[in-house]
Amino acid sequence: MTIRAKHLVGLLLAPLLGACLLAGCDSGPGGDDNDTSQSPRQRERARQVADAWRGSAAATAWSKGYYPMADAVQAPESGWHSKADERASENRNFTLRGELPAATAAKGKVGWPSGDTLTRPLWGAEQAYQSFALDDSTGARLTVTGAKLGTTTIATSRGTATVPAWLFTLDGYDTPLKRVAVTPSKLPRSPIGSTAQGSAGGLWSIPKLAGTAADGRSVTVEAAHGACDDGPVVRALETDESVVLYASVTGAKSGPCTAQMLMQDMKVELHEPLGDRVLLDAVTGRPVPYGQPGGPSPSWS
Structure with missing residues (x-):
């Protein structure tokens, strides 16, 4: 592709990407017609969380905190x-x-x-x-x-x-x-209430942020699943102010199953670097924390 052609493609794609972030766009696993882990109800819950945080007092407090x-x-x-x-x-x-x-x-x-x-x-x-x-x-x-x-x-x-x-x-x-040596800021009260585990078409909460790529174009989170499924799936709804993660499981099998919760690190690719956008969990409606609340590296007090 020539330099001029590359430049033209960039000019054509830039408005589309901008519109994607303004309207909200999904990232994560895709292209599999047999994947039933994503549902319109899951995306709708993620959209509700993004809309609630947009321009909210919680978002303002988050942007000013440590x-x-x-x-x-x-x-x-x-x-x-x-x-x-x-x-x-x-x-x-x-x-x-x-x-x-x-x-x-x-x-x-x-x-x-x-x-x-x-x-x-x-x-x-x-x-x-x-x-x-x-x-x-x-x-x-x-x-x-x-x-x-x-x-x-x-x-x-x-x-x-x-x-x-x-x-x-x-x-x-x-x-x-x-x-x-300094304590984190107090987490602001979320502008939207939580929803039950397994609601909205099978949503599960994301308990922990494990890390962010150096370029900000991906995050790694801890996601839960059971012993009788094919594992967790984590997607992201991106807007210009937030990234809402929504997790579910795929390949759940019917019949007897041992009652256990398994945790797995999942890498989620983003359309744009995370930057100062707030990373939210669709189930809780709250920011995804780094570390455990009682551990040595919590995100907030």
């Missing part, structure tokens, strides 16, 4: 020295040898490249340590020898932010383990 979308606990820059140390970190198996700073400021500042800033409550070193150190497993351990207050960067719903962080020195490591 919602981390990556791990609040960051490994040393050099990486873990061994598989044993990596397992110790995953198991949150730490030992404290020494003393942690007792006092610190009550507030810390979050800053974005745009110049926007936000002041948030600041965790003390002891609270930050306890968030990632369970200290109740056998096997390999990591030893913390001290801590000081510094900064780090973290992906948020508004892009990468510079935030205060506790820098924990580890025995045998030249660079510290970092733990973000």
